[in-house]
Amino acid sequence: MSSFSDRALLATVVADVTLILGYIISAVHPDRRVWPIGDSSWRWWFNWSALSVVFAGFPVLAAFDRGSLIFTERWSKLAGSGIAALGMGFALSALFELGWMESSGREGELRTDGIYQYTRNPQSVGFITFIVGVLLATNSQKLVVHGVLTIVVYALFPFAEEPWLREQYGQEYEEYRERTPRFIGWGLLKKLVGK
Numbered sequence: 001m002s003s004f005s006d007r008a009l010l011a012t013v014v015a016d017v018t019l020i021l022g023y024i025i026s027a028v029h030p031d032r033r034v035w036p037i038g039d040s041s042w043r044w045w046f047n048w049s050a051l052s053v054v055f056a057g058f059p060v061l062a063a064f065d066r067g068s069l070i071f072t073e074r075w076s077k078l079a080g081s082g083i084a085a086l087g088m089g090f091a092l093s094a095l096f097e098l099g100w101m102e103s104s105g106r107e108g109e110l111r112t113d114g115i116y117q118y119t120r121n122p123q124s125v126g127f128i129t130f131i132v133g134v135l136l137a138t139n140s141q142k143l144v145v146h147g148v149l150t151i152v153v154y155a156l157f158p159f160a161e162e163p164w165l166r167e168q169y170g171q172e173y174e175e176y177r178e179r180t181p182r183f184i185g186w187g188l189l190k191k192l193v194g195k
Contacts, residue, residue, distance in 0.1 A: 005064035009142045012057030015050040016149035022046065023153065026160035030167070035160040054153065057146050058134060065140040080136025087133055090115075091126025098123075110169045112176045120180050124154040158182055 026033035037043040094115050095103055102108040103123065115122045131147045131154075165173050 003064075005061060005142055008057060008060045008064065009146060011053055012061070012146040013149060015053035015057070016146065016153055019047075019050050019054070019153045020149070020156060022050075023156035023160035027156070027163070030163035033160065033164065035157065036164050038164070054146075054150055058131075058143070061140055061143040061146055062134065062138040065138075065142040067139050068141045069139045069144065076136050076139065080133045080138070082133065084130050084133025084137060087126045087129025087131070089126070091123045091130060094122035094126060110165075110172055110176065112180070117180060119184050120177065120182050121158045124157050125184055127154045155183075 022034035026035045034043055034046050037047055097114050097116070098111050099108065102111075119125050128151050131151055135144055135147045169176075
């Protein structure tokens, strides 16, 4: 009989793979997109059902599979916790700056200032950083599988929404796209280290 953590891992892998496939379809066939959500109720249910499983998988796997990997030193737990806190703070600051509704692809203004002048996808950058920190801090084999797949999900978000952004904002988005990196660039790195 499989353990609770095995079943939790299976559920998270299914949710991750479902989102990955959905976001690949969104990037390749924007007319069949699942992201961004926009005003569609079925897209809302698809995304938030799968993302709820993804998000819930982190504390569940961390609790039931902690310590099964190679990092046993205190430094990995401390460093991982710090990296996770930094990543979550970055992602949440971007979410609050953009707003909840616009973050899910509802119409609004194209944000090109604040944190969005350094990266077009600060929420993805923040969540990926958070996941790396959690992986170091929890030292879980099963969480590594889930975490890597979730990193792929967050790396695909920008590709899935780009056709929609081009359609919504046209030339304004193209100009923004030319001057601002998709994920992270030297301007953001310099700002983070204070130079």
